Amino acid sequence: MAGSTPKDEDVARLAMAVHLMIRVFLVAGRAGAPAEGKIPFNPLYFHILGHLLREGATRPSTLASLLGTARTTLSTASKALKKRGLISTKPDPDDGRAQVLELTQDGREVAEAIQRQDKQNMGVILGLFDADEQKQVVDVFERIVKGLGAA
Numbered sequence: 001m002a003g004s005t006p007k008d009e010d011v012a013r014l015a016m017a018v019h020l021m022i023r024v025f026l027v028a029g030r031a032g033a034p035a036e037g038k039i040p041f042n043p044l045y046f047h048i049l050g051h052l053l054r055e056g057a058t059r060p061s062t063l064a065s066l067l068g069t070a071r072t073t074l075s076t077a078s079k080a081l082k083k084r085g086l087i088s089t090k091p092d093p094d095d096g097r098a099q100v101l102e103l104t105q106d107g108r109e110v111a112e113a114i115q116r117q118d119k120q121n122m123g124v125i126l127g128l129f130d131a132d133e134q135k136q137v138v139d140v141f142e143r144i145v146k147g148l149g150a151a
Helices: 008-027 042-057 060-067 071-083 106-125 132-149
Strands: 087-092 095-103
Touching: 008 060, 042 060, 042 071, 042 087, 042 095, 042 106, 060 071, 071 087, 095 132, 106 132
Parallel strands: none
Antiparallel strands: 087 095
16 A cells, blocks of 8 residues: 655654653663663664574574674674673584574573563553554554565
C-alpha cells in the first residue's frame, strides 16, 4: 500500500511522541534501569547481545552487516563487551581461519535481562490500549518495520 505525503504538523507530533517515549523508557528509567542494572544503556551493545542470544555465534563481519554498522565500530563494541566478560570469540566451525562472536554465561544473563526489559516496556505501551487496539498497534509497528525494510 502506497503512503501519502504527511502533514508537517503530523510529522512534528510523531517526532515529539517518539522522543518522549525514548525519554520515558531510557532516560527516566520508569520501567527500571536498563538491562535490570546489569549494563549501562548502549544501543549497539544491546543489539549485539540480542542478536547473539537469538541467533547464536556469528562472524563479526556478518553481524556488522546485519546491524548496519561499520566493521571498525563493531570491533570497538566487541572489544568493550569482551572486556566486560559478556562475549568471547572462538574459531568458526565452518572455517577455522575465521572467528565468531558468542555470548558468555554472563552475556547470556545480560541479554536475557535486556529481553525481559524490552517485553516489560512493550507491555507498558500495550497496556494503554484495549485488546482490539493492542492488535492494531502491533500491526502498525510491523507495517512500519516492513516499510522501512528492517524486517
